[in-house]
Amino acid sequence: MRRISKLTRVAVGVASLALAATACGGTSSDNGDSGGSKDDLGVAIAYDIGGKGDQSFNDAAFAGLTKAKDEFGFKTADVEPTEGETDADKEQRLASLARQGYNPVIGVGFAYGPAMEAVAAKYPDTTFGIVDSVVEGENVASLVFAEEQASYLAGVAAAKATKSNTVGFVGGVDIPLIHKFQAGYEQGVKDTNAKVKVVSQYLTQTAEEGGFSSPDKGKAAAEGQIEKGADVIYQAAGLSGQGVIEAAAKAKVWAIGVDSDQYNQEALAGYKDFILTSALKDVGGAVYTLTKSVQDGKPLTGTQVFDLKVNGVGLSDSNPKMAEIPGLKEAVDEAKKGITDGTIKVNTE
Template sequence: MRRTSNLTRVAVGVASLALAATACGGTSTDSGGDGEGGTEDLGLAIAYDIGGKGDQSFNDAAYAGLQKAADEYGYQTTDIEPTEGETDADKEQRLASLARQGYNPVIGVGFVYGPAMEAVAAKYPDTTFGIVDSVVEGKNIASLVFAEEQASYLAGVAAAKATKTDTVGFVGGVDIPLINKFEAGYKQGVADTSGGKVTVLSQYLTQTAEEGGFSSPDKGKAAAEGQIEKKADVVYQAAGLSGQGVIEAAATAKVWAIGVDSDQYHQEALASYKDSILTSALKDVGGAVYELAKSVESGEPLTGVKTFDLKVNGVGLSESNPRYAEIADLREAVEEAKAGIVDGSIKVKAE
């Protein structure tokens, strides 16, 4: 429990979300060091992944979780942007500084924080750390991971039902195992729904994140345009900020785009393209961030591997676009697939 608070504390259980014991501002100049967290006893802090706040996707979802925690608990929060070309040492310094100031929990948004968190968490045993999209061992670390392949399977079902050309596309930001999960689930959903009649065109923007695969809308736009020229009339993107370019290209060509992580139909920066966003494969990063903050507030911090899947509504598919319901058999096919994944009759591949 926190030493001070502006609100009465309410212990809230998280039994509906099973925790497995094993298993995705400015940088402070504080150099960090061994020891306990700060004495001010502050609230939640998040450190963003590549692309930062304003990506209308992954990082913005994390920020929504931070806002919810701040509103509910009335405490101080902070969110910190990544810097260009930063190293693991820079990330270590950032996480250590937040712990020293008294923030708890401290969450690294993205697998890139893995090495830094492993190094820092051991030095601050009284602080709870969280990492999104990676598994990091540590007694005071919660690894918040998602069944992205399940949401992507549903996106594949939707794409197979929506296509008129029997060709659809996938644009991944960086060719890494995390994004490979999106591609694998999507391809399986398309194949299972179409009986193999629909072709999936796949392209990754870069081989490493440092090359801008998650932060270059121009790269995303060019990749989508190439797929559209090859008759793709539905393009699914798992590319962070680069995905905005994919959506723009789809809207310009008057074909469908499928968003990712957040419900991109409702993103203000994408409002002029929203009629072309058929659906979004949802990943409740905000919910995961909030769950960890809630557990710390209740005095029972989560640790170990926490998997958010369809069974706990940790992933899913949006239905915000009214045109979603107008496509024949789409909603029924998605609901049937969802039920099959939950009851285990559909096994979705992650690679």
Template sequence: MRRTSRLIRVAVGVASLALAATACGGTSSEGDDGGGDDKGLAIAYDVGGKGDQSFNDAAYRGLEQAKKEFGYTTADIEPTDGETDADKEQRLSSLAKQGYNPVIGVGFAYGTAMKAVAAKYPDTTFGIVDSVVEGKNVASLVFAENEASYLAGVTAAKATKTNTVGFVGGVNVPLIHKFQAGYEQGVKDTNPKVKVISQYLTQTAEEGGFASPDKGKAAAEGQIEKKADVVYAAAGLSGQGVIEAAAKAKIWAIGVDSDQYEQEALAKYKDSILTSALKDIDGAVYALAKSVEDGKPLTGTHTFDLKSDGVGLSDSNPKFAEIPGAKEAVEKAKAGIVDGSIKVATE
């Protein structure tokens, strides 16, 4: 479900863009030419990296859209295991020093590093996804994950036959609390009789909560043993394990960030992916790059919510329409959130 055009209007009417990037360690570099002044967008991935079919891959789609439209080289860099803030700072600095503009850190883990690097390169526009970093040349791209998760909760409450549903969070951090809070509220507002089993895989990202499908699978299996027949994962790459467990048990999974029903790597599980809570990360990445091309770089905090189509719920799986009352309940909930009559918790 694409929402780029509306998202860009929200992102202050950004209009055209020129991005490029070259390779360095762990980087893929593509384009018509790799040098000169034709340098633009570079992204540095969060844990889990490219291929997570979720958070990082959404950012990559934004990069691909920019590359296609503007015809320049792009770069995307993988994280390393056990890396420190100093490693992230070095990565961002290297991209800025080479002349890439903008440079985007995909994930809140880049917060400390970005604050330091942005101050050193005032002529480069930086972007960070899922965190707020103060700086004259920094755009903080944040999302109302709780709102999309509320819609996922409404759907789960309508789909369950056991009156038990699950939530698997990758890491026990405030960002993922937003997913949990919205989901639980959506479930309870729809059917107070439904029980929500919530679990976090790890306390820190370093323990692999966003990058361990095996952990996600084990957590989902535990919830399924407790009669959960719908499981929602906000766990990055680990969510693939949750989806696998759901498919094996022939229950519903709810994906996250990207429309996981449409992800090729998850094709063998797609019939079990009822819907996905979406974040238009690709639209936000593209919007920032476009603003730089226009010579009017976005800075400050930009929140992408349900009202602006910055978050939403997918309906790609035809079986979604077969859940009694789900579509109507989701549309009613969406209208309530947009008009302010439904206030969605963040914690």
């Protein structure tokens, strides 16, 4: 039977690590006192579309790997996806990491679901993790998040920040996972100010069309929404979101980042004055927590839920300009309380 649990606060804060950390590799260590097998290497992650350098989802996973490497002193690996790859390619990648002795092996993104289901059964002594999907398996931890809750807070912030009463949402790919971001955001906006209009758009129907990996598509979508009057745009689009942020900064309107605190990303420093906030998703914390459980000899399995109660999701407050917007902080704080105490039920679709 699949176990369902809420992870503890040990996961919190990993997403704030510097994402410019040194590349993985390091020196192999037995870590004999840690509880993990001395034959195991450390954690390995296989990136989702967009790869490392997206300043968002994948980079958050790398931050968790870096924290685990620094703490446990073992060898790690991170592997990039290839353009147009198949499930068989993903299966081969995961199997290769398991054969080399990495434990745990984590697929970053729902696209690894079919491959992980096939590979995990062949390597029962390896713990596998998958982000943003549920895969059944005795040795699989499914690391899922309440993205709708963070997005609700982003919607509250957008409704308080808008002057035009029109805000935007750009989703990378039209899939159920990204629908959670849209649903939470739109509900947060409407619950805060019913007069605010939300203009929503998806970049592509499938990931293979580049919805998560095409900044040019994100930029064009944001420009279109700005022409319609949107002065706050929330993006849940991976690497494509960088184009949304660029377009917002050029037009001097607000962008809302996603997954990582994009206000603090070095690659986006030129646009930071126009990044109002970011809907946080502690992917790094999930990677670290699963790795620690393996090192402790008590590997997590089943569905592990990261929500607002355990700070698995949240809203960043790095931009000091947030404090200058009347009522924004108070509204966000009230929404957080409502979500955590159950008085606010956030939509997922």
